[in-house]
Amino acid sequence: MQFKDQLNFVGQHIKKNKLRVFMTILAATMGTAFLIVLASVGFGVHDTMRNEILDNRLVNQIEIYGDGTEEINVEALKKREHVKAVVYRQSVGVRQESKLDNFSGSHELIITDFSEEEKVGFALQEGRLPQNEHEVVVGSHFADNLYEQSTKETDNEEPNPYKGSLIGKQFTYKMGLYDEPDLFPEETPLTIVGIAKEPAKDWEMDLKIYADAAIINTLEPIFRTHVEEEYSGLFYGNVTVYADNLENVTRVSQTLKDDGYAVYSIADQLEQIDVFFLAFKAGLVFVGTIAILIASIGIFNTMTMAVTERTREIGVMKALGASPKLIQRLFLMESAWIGIVGTIIAVAISYGVSFIANMLLPIIVTAALGEEEIGELNVTFSIIPWQLVLIASAISITVAMLSGWRPARKATKIDVIQALRQEL
Template structure:
C-alpha cells in the first residue's frame, strides 16, 4: 500500500466517526494549549524582569566594591592608581570611572533659589568614554565648569516655593535653561552629636550641560557633577578625609561584561555587574519554566486517555476490516503503522490548533492585563506599561509539540499492537 493510499485510508476512517474524533482532537488541543499558555507565563515573567533589570542598569557597567589582598580588605578609595591603570588596559575595557562624594552637606544656590543636593567628583574624560549622556549643553572642558542633573532646575526653589511645596502645592522651580548659569556650591562638613559646627565653604561654577533624563520616571537626578581635581581642594578646605569612592568599570559590549567580571574576581576584586543578577534570575526562572512545563504535561497526559479510548474503539469497530486486510496479505507492520498514523494525526491536528489558540490567548493577555492593572490603580493610559504576561518562544512551541504528538503516538501504540494480534478467522466471522 502506497503512502498516499495510507493517508486516504486514515482520512476515510476519521470521517466515519467525525464526532468522536472531533472531541478527541478537542481534548488534545486543550491539553497542549494549557501546556503552552501555562509555560508562556514563566517565559513572560522572565522577560519582564530581565528587561526591567536591563532598563535600570548600565548593562556594560561593572561596580568595584573593593579588593582583598589575602590579608586585609582594601576599600575602593585605597586601591592604588597603578592597579586601576591595569584595569583600564584590560581587553574590552573602555573606561574606569572613579566617583567621589565628599562627606559634607551640599547646597546649590542660583540667585534666590536653592536646593540640597549631592556633588559627584569624577574625571570628565573617563565619563565621556563611559557614555555619560547629556540632554542639552556640552561636557565641561575646564575645572570651573560642571554638569547638573536632569531634575536640578525643578528642585531649585525660592523660600516661598519651599513653603508651598511643604503644604502640598505644586511649584514650577527654575524657569528657562541652566546652561551658562553660575551656581554657588556650598559645602558644610557633617559633624557628630556634641561636636562644634563647622562653617560652610562656597565655590562658584558655571553650568555647561544637563545630564540625560534617567531611564525610569520614578528616578530623580538633582546632583552636580564636577571634575575630580576638586577633591583634594574640598578636603583640605573643609578638613575632610577622602570621601566615599565608587569605582565603575565599563565594557565595550554586553557580551564582554561576564568575562571582565570573572577576570576581576580572579584578581581579588569584589565586583558586581548586571550579569550577576541575570545569572541568579536565569537559574530561578529556568526552574520555574521547567515546573510549569511539567504541570502542563500532566494536562496532555490526561488528554491522552481520550486518544487511547478512541483508538481502542476504532480497533474494535474495524475487526472484520482488519481480518480482510490480513487475508489479502497485509503485514502486521502495515496495520500497526496505519493505527499509529491515525493517533499521530489526532495529536498533530490538536497541536496545530493549540499553537494557534495559545498565540491568540498570549496576545489577548498582554493587551488586557495591563489595562486591568491600570484600572485598579486608577490610571487611564497604558502606553507606559512594560509588563509582559505571556511570551511564546519557538523553543516552547517545539517542546510542547514534541510532548503532545509523542504522547498521542504512545497512546495509540497499544491499540495498534492489539490490531495486529486479531485472528483472521474470528475477524471474518464477525458480522458487519
C-alpha cells in the same frame, strides 16, 4: 498499499466518526494550549525581570567594592585586558548647597573623570560634557530642587521652583559640616553645560551635580581651611569597570576576584535569574504536560474503539497480504493526525490568548489597584517563543502517537479467521 491509499484509509475512518474524532482533537487542543499558555507566563515574567534589571544600566559594567578607595588602583585597572573604561565616581561627604540667582537647594556633587564617562556613553538630554574644572552637568531633576528664597522660608506659601533654562547658567556651590549651623563662606562658581538624561524609571530623581575630577583641587583646600583635625571622609566613592563586550564580563570579573577585589556585575545576577527561571519554566512545562497526558486518555479510547469497530476490515487486509507493520502504521498515522491537528489549533489559540492577556491584564490590574500609570511599567504577562512552540508540539504529537501505539499493536494481533467470521 501506496501511501495515498493509506491516507484514504485513515480519512475514511475520520469522516465516519466525525463527532468522536472532533471531541478527541478538542481534548488534545485544550491540553496543548494549556501547556503553551502556562509556560508563556514563565517566559513573560522572565523577560520582564531581565528588562527591569537591564533598564538604564549597562550589562558590561562591574562594580568594585573595597574597604577604601585607596586600595583600588584605578590606573592599573584601565590597563587590564578586555577593560574598556574605568569610572571612579566620588561623592562629597559634607552638607552641600547650590544657589542660582535667587533660588537655592541641596544637591549632591559627584566628581568623576569625563574622559572615561564618555567611553561608556554618559547620556545627555541637552548640552555637552564638561571640558574644564568649573563646568558641570546637572541631573535632569536639578531644577526641581531649586526654590525661590523669598517663598522657601515662608510657611504660608508654597515654594516656587526654578522654571528657566539651565544651559549656560552659572551658580555657586557651598559646603559645610553637618553639625555646624553655617556653611563655609567660600563659594565655588560652576557653569552648567549639560543636563543628564532622565532615569528610565519614573520614580527615580536625578538631583546630582556631575563635575570633573579637577575640582578636587578647589574644594579640598577650602575644607582644610576650616577643619584642622584629621578628616578622611571628605571624598568617598565607588569604582566601576566596563568590559569591552558582554562576552568578556565574566572573564574580567573573575580576574578581579582572583586579585582579591569584591565585585558585582549584572551578568552575575542575570545568570542566577536565568538558572532560576529555567527551572521555573521547566516546572510549568511539566504541569502543562500533565494536561496533555490527560487528553491522551481520550486518544487511547478513540483508537481502541477504532480497532474494535474495524476488526473485520483488518482481517480482510491481513488475508489479502497486508503486513503487521502496515496495519500498525495505519493506526499510528490516525493518532498522529489527531495530535498534529490538535497542536496546530492549540498554537493558534495560544497566540490569541497571549495577545489578549497582554492587552487586557494591564487594564484589569490598573482598575484593581487604582494606579493610573501602571501601564507604563511595560510588564509582559505572556511571551510565546518559537522554542516553546516546538517543545509543546513535540510533546503533544509524541504523546498522541504513544497513545495510539497500544491499540495499533492490538490491531496487528487480530486473528484473521475470527475477524472474517465477525458479523458486519
